[in-house]
Amino acid sequence: MNKLFIYYSLTNNGDKVADYYKDKGYDIRKIEVKKKLPKIFFFRIMTGGFKALINYKEKLINFDNNIDNYNEIIIGSPIWFDRLSTPVRTALNKLNLENKTIHFVLYSGSGTGKKAEEFINKNYSSAKITILKEPNKYNDELKKLD
Ligand SMILES: Cc1cc2nc3c(=O)[nH]c(=O)nc-3n(C[C@H](O)[C@H](O)[C@H](O)COP(=O)(O)O)c2cc1C
Known part of the structure; x- marks a missing residue:
């Protein structure tokens, strides 16, 4: 598949x-x-952090939520304010992940994302989670995906 x-x-x-x-x-x-x-960095962090905190619903461009042909889905999200980014939270609302093998790959500045992990464990209990520390800076982090 x-x-x-x-x-x-x-x-x-x-x-x-x-x-x-x-x-x-x-x-x-x-x-x-x-x-x-x-x-601008300051406004980016403030705006994104606030959006993540209130679970802001983003307007997505042409998001294709048909995943019928796939049995394994990996979801990739940056960590914003310790949480999943709002574009990914919004996309998740449009995806039916029942009966799929799910793996979340998260990327953050610190290599952690506790609130995001809690959310995933609560809503997608079978999902595997891997958190990477900014792979653009730390090449070896990708080895965690092998
Ligand atoms: C709005 C915003 C909030 C962030 N909050 C966190 C955070 O709480 N903890 C953390 O470790 N990194 C945080 N970061 C850093 C990003 O998670 C990190 O740079 C990530 O690798 C970005 O992925 P991307 O380059 O694919 O967007 C934040 C970045 C942004 C833009």
Whole structure:
């Protein structure tokens, strides 16, 4: 059966993970949002952190939620304010992951994301979770996916 990596990335760490899975034969679907976070670091962190805190519903661009042809789904998300990013939270609401093998690959500045893990354990109890510390900076982190 086919395997799919669905992910969001604002600053390209997720794209590096996508390249890894592409090489392994996965199909790739990148989540795109209508309104990106501000470019200036301070405003980006404040806006994204607040959005994550209130579980803001993003407007996604052409998100294809048909995953009928796949039995293994990997979800990739940056960590925002210790949580899943809001583009990924919004996409998850549109996906029926029942009866799928699910793996979450998270990428963060610290290599942790406690609230995100709690959310996944509560809502997708069978899912495997791997957290990477910014793979663009720390190449070896991708080895955790082998
Ligand atoms: C709005 C925002 C909030 C963030 N919050 C956290 C955080 O709580 N903990 C952490 O370790 N990193 C945090 N980061 C850093 C990102 O998780 C990290 O840089 C990640 O690798 C980005 O992935 P991307 O480049 O694919 O977007 C945050 C970044 C942004 C933009």
